[in-house]
Structure formats: C-alpha cells, structure tokens
Amino acid sequence: MRRAAIHGPLGAALRNARRRTGLSLRDAADGTGISYSTLSRVENGLLPMPSLEAVLAVARNVGLDEQEALRLAGRLAPPGAAELVSSGFKRVLSGGRLSPAAAGALRQVHLRELASEFSAGLGAGRPVDVLLAARHAGLVLVASTGQELGFTGDGMSYRVPAAAGSSYAAQRVWSAHGVAHKLIADDTGAAPQCRPQEGALAEEREADYVASRILVPASLLAAEFRQEPLPVQGSLPAFITALERVAARFRVPADWAAARLAEDRIGELSR
Incomplete structure (x- = not known):
C-alpha cells in the first residue's frame, strides 16, 4: 500500500521549482549528498529532507529561495541560518566564535518554541484569554491607574494600564508582554524585570516577540488562512x-497582526 504523503509543502515547492528550471531528479540531487530516489520521495511528501544541508543544497540547484525552503521544511529561517548549517559550524561553535547573527x-528559535509550548496549554479558543495565560504563567495582572507599570517588587504581579486609559487591544498587548517576561525569566532562572520605557532593549524586544506569538499562535494563524486565504496578488485594499x-x-x-503575518510569510503584498 502506498504511504500517505505527510511532508508535502517543501516537496511540492521543490518539485515545482525543479520543473520550472527543466532539471531532472538526478540533476537536482547532484552534489547535494542525497540520492535522486530520496529526492523523489521528498518531492512526493513521503520523506522529510534528511538534513538542513540537503534542504539548502537542493534549493540552490532548483532555484528555490533558500529561506523559503527552510521555512517550508519547518527549519531555521532567520538571518544566521546559513552559518548554522555550514561545514565549519562545529568548529566555530567549539571555538566559542559563534557570530551575533547565528546566536x-x-x-529566536528558542523563544519561538518557548511561546509555542506555553500557548499549547491555553486551549483552542480565539482570541487567547490573557487572564488565563497569566494564571498559567503564575502571574497576577493588576490594573494600574497611575504611571507605574510593570512588575511589582515580588515579581509575582504585573501592572497593566487601567481600561479607562488604554484600548482593549493595548491592554492585551501589555498583559501578554508581562506574561512573556515571566516565561523568559522562569526559563533562565532569573527574576522577571520589565522596563517599558526602554523599548529598544533586547529584553523588551524579546518579550514583545514572545507576547506576539502567545496572542497570535502560529497554529491558529495558519488555520485562519486555511479557511480564508490571505490575498497574495490582490489589491492593497x-x-x-x-x-x-x-x-x-x-x-x-x-501592527502586531502585520508583524505576525510577515514573520510567518503566509502571503506577500503584490505591488
């Protein structure tokens, strides 16, 4: 009996790119470290690509964008990915010379997984209940009518703007930001800190990143556009x-919705 295809997106993209360039399976697999028969099974969704090196090598051969290939493979796709799969990676890592881009x-991968594991326990409801998220993180959200925002001294409560002073969406962002700080702190064993007036700090950017993936989980975002695809060749309106x-x-x-759409690359605006 023929096995069901379960690794389809990357395989289909590689096959389409290969056919556009007029290459045979043997040509596409040449110099990649995998056989043409393995590539055939990858194209038909019967096997995952065996390695990151193979993903990049085949993508180069068939003319598929490397970052797109990595994304479809469910692999690392931000800047630094090429270095992480290079032949000298082990030597560089053991020598303590990992570049800022690769680090x-x-x-980013670690933070993405941290957010995904946490969001999985929040149920399938849409939108995410931030009070429930806070409870799961062991955090109490406190409405603040003053200027003081962020964590209280014990690190177990997080002050968010009161309803009269900010929009509902902004309150959700603030709340998720606090939850994200708590998750990151628990992950590292540090006391949670938040400096909302210093948004350029790496710690604040990381908290925003994790918060965005808590409020807009990747699985729900993908499900949203399976039901009603995002226009890829439509008008700006x-x-x-x-x-x-x-x-x-x-x-x-x-702006948070736009950032999540851009990161997941669900669609591109056609100009």
Whole structure:
C-alpha cells in the first residue's frame, strides 16, 4: 500500500521549482549528498529532507529561495541560518566564535518554541484569554491607574494600564508582554524585570516577540488562512481588509497582526 504523503509543502515547492528550471531528479540531487530516489520521495511528501544541508543544497540547484525552503521544511529561517548549517559550524561553535547573527537565530528559535509550548496549554479558543495565560504563567495582572507599570517588587504581579486609559487591544498587548517576561525569566532562572520605557532593549524586544506569538499562535494563524486565504496578488485594499480581519479576530493592534503575518510569510503584498 502506498504511504500517505505527510511532508508535502517543501516537496511540492521543490518539485515545482525543479520543473520550472527543466532539471531532472538526478540533476537536482547532484552534489547535494542525497540520492535522486530520496529526492523523489521528498518531492512526493513521503520523506522529510534528511538534513538542513540537503534542504539548502537542493534549493540552490532548483532555484528555490533558500529561506523559503527552510521555512517550508519547518527549519531555521532567520538571518544566521546559513552559518548554522555550514561545514565549519562545529568548529566555530567549539571555538566559542559563534557570530551575533547565528546566536540571534538560535535565540529566536528558542523563544519561538518557548511561546509555542506555553500557548499549547491555553486551549483552542480565539482570541487567547490573557487572564488565563497569566494564571498559567503564575502571574497576577493588576490594573494600574497611575504611571507605574510593570512588575511589582515580588515579581509575582504585573501592572497593566487601567481600561479607562488604554484600548482593549493595548491592554492585551501589555498583559501578554508581562506574561512573556515571566516565561523568559522562569526559563533562565532569573527574576522577571520589565522596563517599558526602554523599548529598544533586547529584553523588551524579546518579550514583545514572545507576547506576539502567545496572542497570535502560529497554529491558529495558519488555520485562519486555511479557511480564508490571505490575498497574495490582490489589491492593497484587499490586503488591508485581511489584515484588519486578523487584528479583529485575535484582538491585537494592527501592527502586531502585520508583524505576525510577515514573520510567518503566509502571503506577500503584490505591488
């Protein structure tokens, strides 16, 4: 009996790219370290690509964008990915000379997995209940009518803007930001800290990144566009309408919705 295809997206993209360039399976597999028969099974969704090196090598041969190939493979795709799969990676790592780009790539993957594991325990509801998220993180959210925001002295409570002083979406962002700080701190064994007036700090950017993936989980975002695909060749108004729909359904500001769409590369605005 023929096995069901379960590794389809990358394989289909490689096959389409190979056919566009007119290459045979043997040509596409040449110099990649995998056989043409293995590549055939990858193209048909019967096998995952055996390594990151193979993903990049085949993508180069068939003319598929390397970052797109990595994304479809469910592998590392931010800047630094090429270095992480290079032949000298082990030597560089053992020598303590990992570049900032590669270190940033690894850190982003870690934070993404941290957010995904946490979001999995919040149920399938849309939008995410931030009070429930805070409870899961062992954090108490406290509405603040003053200027003082962030963690209280014990690190177990987090002050967010009171309803009268900010929008509902902004409150959700603040709350998720606090939850993200707590998750990151627990992960590292440090006391949670938040310096909201210093948004350029790496710690604040990381908390925003994790918070965005808590409020707009990747699985729910993908499900959203399986039901109603994001226009990839439509007009600007159509794209903006889709963006507003995401912001409304997940109850996040439009810029957060845009950032999540861009990161997951669900669609591109055609100019």
